[in-house]
Amino acid sequence: MTDIASTPWVGRSQPAEEAPEIVTGALQYVTDLRLPGTLHGVVVRSTVPHARLDGVDVDAARELEGVAAVLVAADVPVNALGPRDVDGPVLADTVVRQVGEAIALVAAKDAATAHRAAALVRVALTPLPVVSDMAAALDDDAPRLHAHGNLSGRIAFRSGDVDAALAGAHLVVHHEVRTPGQEHVAIETPGGTAIWEDGHATVWCGSQNPGLHQRKIARALGVEPDHVRMIGGPVGGAFGARNDDPMPVYLALLARATGRPVRLHTTREEVMTAGAKRHPFRTEITVGFDADGRILGSRVRALADTGPVITSGPNVMKTSAEMSTGPYAFEAAEFDGTVVYTNNANAGAFRGYGVPQVAFAVENAMTRAAQRLGVDPVEIRLRNALRGGDRHSLYGHLTTESLRVDEALRIAGAHPLWADRDEWAAGATWPWRRGTGVAVAMKGVGMGSGTGDTARARLRIDGTGHVTIWAGPNHTGQSIQTTYRQVAADTLGMSYDDVSVIVGDTAVVPESGPTAASRSTYAGGAAVHAVCLALREDCERLGLHLDTDAAGTGEKLEALGRAEHAAEFRLPDTEHIGLVPHADLATFAPHRVYGSCAQVVRAEVNVLTGEIRVPELLCALDCGTPINPGGVLGQAEGGILQGLGLALMEDHVVTDGIPRTTSLENYLAPTVADAPRMHTVLVPGAEATGPYGAKGMSEVVVVPTPPALAAAVLDAVGVLPAELPVTPERLLALMEEVA
């Protein structure tokens, strides 16, 4: 346990190190780079959802003056975005499976010429029947997107006798919930610049996983990974969208084909059409309760639409499976999740990674049970809360002591937003009614047991005593370098200003995996801690002092050839894997470490229009030690608003394979006018395996918001929404149906 009162840097709010450059406009994002002689790239995309690709005629486009390259599938040395067929091609070859799928790449002397050339590319297509309904994707007569059919993945697990538990229940709650595709809306659309020199590619493009993109580029170009340098930032937002993005591959292909710098910057319409979304889910849940509201058993069946290629589909469902029992302790649970291919929007990683979808089902069941049984909604959750050190309800593995679901709930329950809800509701004036809702969630930190999840760090001290650390995961808006510097400064006993951190560049940063799975602070911070400890221990053995004589120490270590260190942090597997067969550990990847979050939402509902306003919200966040508390609060607030967007307005609509919400005019993301005043309370705690007791938190904050909003609607107007987003139209229809 760390006493952060005694650490000069850890536990202090520290502005992001690049913030001064951001506020002056000086920070050059990957799409701001301007290299002399740069060509402009454009992607030619499919306008139909499913068709045989009979041919692509690029002759006219290539002949246009100022065009440097027009590439089709046959021009890609290895036309694959991953090792499996279902990873999809870089450029469509025999078939297109989605509106927006890339068919050709153009590079020209300027943007106008590139667009003119793109318009000259003639694509010959024979339309194929479209799979647009995820529920029909596995029907015998459904058109097949892949040779083996439309099943992308399935994960099922059972613990205990669920039938007996449900049969003996005092109350059984059963419902299906639906959650939509959600667009990341990172404000910087995908893009960047690439160069090809002496057989080496350098690519500046936003990435949550520069090492993975380096390998993807190398595969497509047919070169060794060390001939590719991927620089993954600075980037304007990620939220999962920079995990599966093929943009770095497009850039590298065009740079090699032309031998010149190439710049690409996709339009908002392109990314909204072609970019991966949060997986749409249909989740059916049955939960049995005893008369006191204790859960006896649950059965969850989930169906997810991953679109035409696999991206993260089955891995997302893996996380759904693990969180299908919510943050609750009970004896009998069953999960069966199926991921299917369709011609709808490709779906991939999005903050929360399969948890918001199933949590909406679970928490709605808790809300309903509390109502039916007449138990306080906080109390029913407390009665079932999984406590640190408990066994997980589906897999039976051990959680760590740092889990604080119950404390998060107690903080929520004691907060005036919850405690004073009756007085607040009484203040409503017609046609508005007021309600308050609560929900809680947990999510694993890191990739899970059996996955070999590893973060690495390198360090060098120079003769002036300055320490430079190269570490990952990358920064995509979390000011992760700032966090790493705080960890390093305290571990070394040095000043924050005497430590630099570099992230995101495969040429210098050791492979550290993705900025994903709430792992950057936890795993990356632990790797930084480890490499700093290595230096400190060296100094202690040699009688050198970093705190009082860093320059002298640096000089001596350089002279001794001991100025550099490397270290790694491997995510610890759960200590007891419970019911999971050892050979299948990575298949289910149960977590050892979890964070949790309880939220209270106040909602005002207009009974005439169905409009919902959320003026205030409480978030009680169990994140272990907050290394940079201001950064944690900012991440919480941003995540909550993404959860509220999913709850109230965000809905990527695709009908018959045609995306309908392809601009910010008809895809609504929350503005400042939609943002409630958010109060975040950090739950005291520390995770023994994390750096200074920290654990990840950026995903779990998204999860409770939609079910807490639904519960607030129930409290206000007596109906519990089962489909997200809860638009005014849907809510009015629901109120009329019940009336």
Place this chain on the structure above:
Amino acid sequence: MRVNGQSVDLAAAADALGVKVDEVAGTRLLDVLRDGLGLTGAKEGCGMGECGSCTVLVDGRAVCSCLVLQGQVTDADVETVEGLADRGGADLQEAFVRRQAVQCGYCIPGVLMSCAALLERVPEPTDDDIRGALDGNLCRCTGYNRFHDAVHDVARGRCAGAS
């Protein structure tokens, strides 16, 4: 057109844009700033006036520079985030840093220009004033709460300084 107090050399801008001088007037202000003048603080997030990341001040008013042609602002004073400190906005920039109101930061130049325009018009803005001024600036990272905190800080600081 003056940008951040300096007259623009249209010939040089045209050269950088790769167009003829008389074509600059038909070029989006955003492109003139970014590609003609190398002022990449204003960002493009949607190209249709929905996200606000290209917001600059035209004669003191916050506008989306993706919706304006250079020929529409030939006699105007254009101000971008690069000129904000020189026009007395350093306190606003510092408040955003101090309040940790910046995450990925891509929307921030536009947000700052909208805030600067608001504070000129309304020295002590309410939360509703701030919502009104920023409802055209989309931010996906922060949840907006810290923008309010930063603007209130600046308003307090300026009032204290003025009294």
